[in-house]
Amino acid sequence: xxxxxxxxxxxxxxxxxxxxxxxxxxxxxxxxxxxxxxxxxxxxxxxxxxxxxxxxxxxxxxxxxxxxxxxxxxxxxxxxxxxxxxxxxxxxxxxxxxxxxxxxxxxxxxxxxxxxxxxxxxxxxxxxxxxxxxxxxxxxxxxxxxxxxxxxxxxxxxxxxxxxxxxxxxxxxxxxxxxxxxxxxxxxxxxxxxxxxxxxxxxxxxxxxxxxxxxxxxxxxxxxxxxxxxxxxxxxxxxxxxxxxxxxxxxxxxxxxxxxxxxxxxxxxxxxxxxxxxxxxxxxxxxxxxxxxxxxxxxxxxxxxxxxxxxxxxxxxxxxxxxxxxxxxxxxxxxxxxxxxxxxxxxxxxxxxxxxxxxxxxxxxxxxxxxxxxxxxxxxxxxxxxxxxxxxxxxxxxxxxxxxxxxxxxxxxxxxxxxxxxxxxxxxxxxxxxxxxxxxxxxxxxxxxxxxxxxxxxxxxxxxxxxxxxxxxxxxxxxxxxxxxxxxxxxx
Amino acid sequence: xxxxxxxxxxxxxxxxxxxxxxxxxxxxxxxxxxxxxxxxxxxxxxxxxxxxxxxxxxxxxxxxxxxxxxxxxxxxxxxxxxxxxxxxxxxxxxx
Numbered sequence: 001x002x003x004x005x006x007x008x009x010x011x012x013x014x015x016x017x018x019x020x021x022x023x024x025x026x027x028x029x030x031x032x033x034x035x036x037x038x039x040x041x042x043x044x045x046x047x048x049x050x051x052x053x054x055x056x057x058x059x060x061x062x063x064x065x066x067x068x069x070x071x072x073x074x075x076x077x078x079x080x081x082x083x084x085x086x087x088x089x090x091x092x093x094x095x096x097x098x099x100x101x102x103x104x105x106x107x108x109x110x111x112x113x114x115x116x117x118x119x120x121x122x123x124x125x126x127x128x129x130x131x132x133x134x135x136x137x138x139x140x141x142x143x144x145x146x147x148x149x150x151x152x153x154x155x156x157x158x159x160x161x162x163x164x165x166x167x168x169x170x171x172x173x174x175x176x177x178x179x180x181x182x183x184x185x186x187x188x189x190x191x192x193x194x195x196x197x198x199x200x201x202x203x204x205x206x207x208x209x210x211x212x213x214x215x216x217x218x219x220x221x222x223x224x225x226x227x228x229x230x231x232x233x234x235x236x237x238x239x240x241x242x243x244x245x246x247x248x249x250x251x252x253x254x255x256x257x258x259x260x261x262x263x264x265x266x267x268x269x270x271x272x273x274x275x276x277x278x279x280x281x282x283x284x285x286x287x288x289x290x291x292x293x294x295x296x297x298x299x300x301x302x303x304x305x306x307x308x309x310x311x312x313x314x315x316x317x318x319x320x321x322x323x324x325x326x327x328x329x330x331x332x333x334x335x336x337x338x339x340x341x342x343x344x345x346x347x348x349x350x351x352x353x354x355x356x357x358x359x360x361x362x363x364x365x366x367x368x369x370x371x372x373x374x375x376x377x378x379x380x381x382x383x384x385x386x387x388x389x390x391x392x393x394x395x396x397x398x399x400x401x402x403x404x405x406x407x408x409x410x411x412x413x414x415x416x417x418x419x420x421x422x423x424x425x426x427x428x429x430x431x432x433x434x435x436x437x438x439x440x441x442x443x444x445x446x447x448x449x450x451x452x453x454x455x456x457x458x459x460x461x462x463x464x465x466x467x468x469x470x471x472x473x474x475x476x477x478x479x480x481x482x483x484x485x486x487x488x489x490x491x492x
Numbered sequence: 493x494x495x496x497x498x499x500x501x502x503x504x505x506x507x508x509x510x511x512x513x514x515x516x517x518x519x520x521x522x523x524x525x526x527x528x529x530x531x532x533x534x535x536x537x538x539x540x541x542x543x544x545x546x547x548x549x550x551x552x553x554x555x556x557x558x559x560x561x562x563x564x565x566x567x568x569x570x571x572x573x574x575x576x577x578x579x580x581x582x583x584x585x586x587x
Contacts (some may be wrong), residue, residue: 239552308530312533326508341583347508351510363504364526366507370506377530383544384536385543
């Protein structure tokens with residue numbers, strides 16, 4: 001096995017035993033990154049930073065005081081601000097932006113000894129489900145079954161592709177409506193969105209602040225537990241980050257879920273759902289039952305309204321958050337004509353800097369917040385959101401420990417295949433994941449099988465708030481039972 | 493409710509995004525599709541439900557009202573498209 005193909009847990013153990021150095025591991029990843037150019041996953045490379053961090057990690061390892069992430073090479077989604085390193089959120093409007101500060105998540109990872117290989121491609125401002133809205137161009141899914149290039153999903157598509165293709169050991173992602181879990185499912189890896197408030201949002205370019213959470217994208221559930229532990233924790237600079245101790249998530253992986261109650265929400269059995277997804281779900285249910293869990297039929301009656309509520313709330317928050325891109329303080333400013341005033345500067349800058357999907361969402365958000373429509377759309381959506389959250393509270397209140405659902409309505413589709421679709425059709429990718437963001441809950445996508453074309457499919461587990469440890473343990477059981485070991489055949 | 497071309501023009505203006513007249517019909521059509529999708533929310537009985545203000549029941553933390561940062565003018569201006577004499581520069585706003 002080449003070192004870049006290792007898991008975090010495997011590499012950690014090899015590093016601590018001295019069987020491998022962080023510098024050698026980092027070099028192996030940099031060779032894989034170069035060979036993986038065709039995937040368009042890494043968009044800014046930081047080899048000098050990586051080697052400095054790897055040398056420092058080797059020093060800590062030699063001194064015997066290395067935390068779990070010490071010497072582990074990771075990729076960072078372009079949404080995270082990294083000091084002195086381009087951070088563009090996949091947008092032309094932030095071209096040339098090099099933050100003067102470090103996001104809390106990357107600072108915590110670096111403090112734990114992690115090595116940054118570079119920044120990863122993503123949908124512009126995390127708005128997209130296919131990585132086709134990026135200013136850097138499409139990311140290509142390493143999974144391929146015919147002559148088509150497939151999407152890795154989005155918005156954390158670069159992160160998913162890089163991990164699935166072993167260009168790095170793990171990557172950071174962010175999830176506002178499914179942007180960690182859907183690409184994880186499309187590429188056969190693990191992705192967890194933590195409870196809202198578990199991970200600091202400080203220094204992460206904002207999309208919809210009441211929904212955004214960062215999380216790890218990894219090759220195994222154990223790796224997700226290790227990396228989440230390094231990313232999580234209270235931060236005074238994010239007033240919505242929870243002042244709660246971070247438990248040892250890896251220690252929660254006992255593999256024992258006997259007597260746990262797994263809820264199966266009947267509303268997730270959508271009209272027109274593919275037989276393959278249905279069969280995968282049934283397999284997952286059988287795996288949990290065989291592990292000694294009790295399967296319980298539950299109802300989450302407002303599920304159907306989650307997507308429309310999301311597509312009011314997320315654009316409303318985005319229209320407000322993205323007002324800051326005005327061509328004054330950072331990023332792109334349009335070239336002005338003689339006599340242009342400040343309003344021309346704003347309008348031209350934003351028309352040039354934002355891509356079509358981001359423009360659409362800003363305008364939808366502007367519309368639903370405008371005088372006369374605020375109550376009809378925005379306030380109504382916030383009421384429906386309260387009902388969606390209550391559905392989950394009632395289920396958990398009745399003793400449910402975790403909820404099992406499909407992660408996505410299909411396997412990865414071809415790049416360009418949705419180009420002529422209505423924007424709403426693309427939004428349907430989030431149908432199983434978006435409820436979790438609206439309710440602020442933790443959710444994890446676990447690869448469970450391949451469809452008949454040979455592409456990975458995932459299931460999602462949803463947990464109680466703040467109980468990521470228990471959720472990860474359920475995912476660990478599912479992962480072990482599914483025994484998913486398939487990898488993308490290297491063509492790149 | 494469908495969005496007509498005048499509404500699309502007004503929304504673009506409010507959002508400070510320049511949209512060519514020729515592109516307004518397509519934009520209006522797309523926005524109408526999205527707003528039409530939202531209309532499903534009118535089916536939900538929301539009587540007596542308060543709009544959610546915080547997804548986790550928490551009181552935002554407060555801190556002492558003191559200066560914790562500052563004297564970083566260079567860093568603040570470092571990414572500005574146009575900075576002059578320690579300020580952000582913009583087109584003339586007062587005649």
